[in-house]
Amino acid sequence: FNEVPTGHPVPGRTTVYDDSQTIDPDTVPLNGGFLVKTLVISIDPYIRGKMSWLYVIGQPISNYGVGVVLRSEDPAFKPGDHVYSGDFLCQEYIVVNSASKFRVLENKEKLPWSVYVGVCGMPGQTAHHAWREFAHAPKGKVAFVSSGAGPVGATVIQLAKQDGLKVIASAGSDEKVEFMKSIGADVAFNYKKEKTVDVLQREGPINIYWDNVGGETFEAALNAAATGARFIECGMISGYNGEAPYLVKNLMLIVVKELQVSGFVITSLHAKHLEDFYRDIPPAVARGEIKYLEERRFGLEHIGEALLDTLTGRIKGKGVIVVAQE
Numbered sequence: 001f002n003e004v005p006t007g008h009p010v011p012g013r014t015t016v017y018d019d020s021q022t023i024d025p026d027t028v029p030l031n032g033g034f035l036v037k038t039l040v041i042s043i044d045p046y047i048r049g050k051m052s053w054l055y056v057i058g059q060p061i062s063n064y065g066v067g068v069v070l071r072s073e074d075p076a077f078k079p080g081d082h083v084y085s086g087d088f089l090c091q092e093y094i095v096v097n098s099a100s101k102f103r104v105l106e107n108k109e110k111l112p113w114s115v116y117v118g119v120c121g122m123p124g125q126t127a128h129h130a131w132r133e134f135a136h137a138p139k140g141k142v143a144f145v146s147s148g149a150g151p152v153g154a155t156v157i158q159l160a161k162q163d164g165l166k167v168i169a170s171a172g173s174d175e176k177v178e179f180m181k182s183i184g185a186d187v188a189f190n191y192k193k194e195k196t197v198d199v200l201q202r203e204g205p206i207n208i209y210w211d212n213v214g215g216e217t218f219e220a221a222l223n224a225a226a227t228g229a230r231f232i233e234c235g236m237i238s239g240y241n242g243e244a245p246y247l248v249k250n251l252m253l254i255v256v257k258e259l260q261v262s263g264f265v266i267t268s269l270h271a272k273h274l275e276d277f278y279r280d281i282p283p284a285v286a287r288g289e290i291k292y293l294e295e296r297r298f299g300l301e302h303i304g305e306a307l308l309d310t311l312t313g314r315i316k317g318k319g320v321i322v323v324a325q326e
């Protein structure tokens, strides 16, 4: 991590790829911990947030990842185990001494490991946990999902369809619109070509709004909300990159329409929903009942560019950096 960005992160300036430091995986001291070879690193919008408050200049950035244990002095982890954590340093090898944040993945379904940072990882958990916690939607009701082609939104669309809802979904390209239709969205539109407010007026009123975007889209959803609608406030990516704050003009509709607005941070929902997630979702993905779109890029040197492309919509679906094959 090289510099705190003011707008979008700039590859090569905000982050730089540094191959000047090496370790010998055969001899690096473990001090009671274990050595992991990184296989995949997740690229998520919230990395941009961590650039403002968490990462330390000169230190490697970190995020969700999956790797394989090569050596271990920790009895809970053995060579060959595949581990998942949100604490993966963006390095080829990491020595782990804080094992509590690492989970051994069973992967009985033999899914590709990259899936465990997408639909079977944090983004899928976000969709699963918060949908189960907040949606409570009777069949036939109408849900609107913004950024419906991303890993969170795409999973939400499918959970909503499984619950029998009509789903309206938006994204920023025609290709993403086709993908959203292919996973069941009843109405999918390109918000760069059609105004969200017009589509929702035509297809609404909406009973649930799953918000990944905030700003003008949130404002449009308030206009189209039915009385008592639930707003699941998951993210507001329209403001992550230093954009001028969007002044939502109709907040009073929260009062008048008696809306239930629920914000959440995924880690707070794990205690209640995580084990159900691992029981239900990977098998559903393996059976093809939940589909996913993933764009893989190869090599740690592409992280900066992949993050920028995730934030600006150029990446299709879940962005993943493949660091090494097994």
Ligand code: NDP
Pocket: 044, 045, 046, 122, 123, 126, 147, 148, 149, 150, 151, 152, 153, 170, 171, 172, 173, 176, 212, 213, 233, 234, 235, 236, 237, 238, 239, 264, 265, 266, 267, 309, 310, 311, 312, 313, 314, 315, 317
């Ligand atoms: P997404 O794929 O949904 O996010 C990236 C996409 O956002 C881009 O590809 C782009 O797609 C879209 N986007 C970017 N800028 C805008 C804009 N101004 N207006 C509309 N769309 C825009 O990522 P995830 O599925 O990983 O995450 C979805 C949301 O959930 C994010 O806001 C994220 O921060 C949040 N989140 C929240 C968590 C929590 O605990 N509350 C946990 C995990 C994620 P397009 O081409 O469609 O414009």
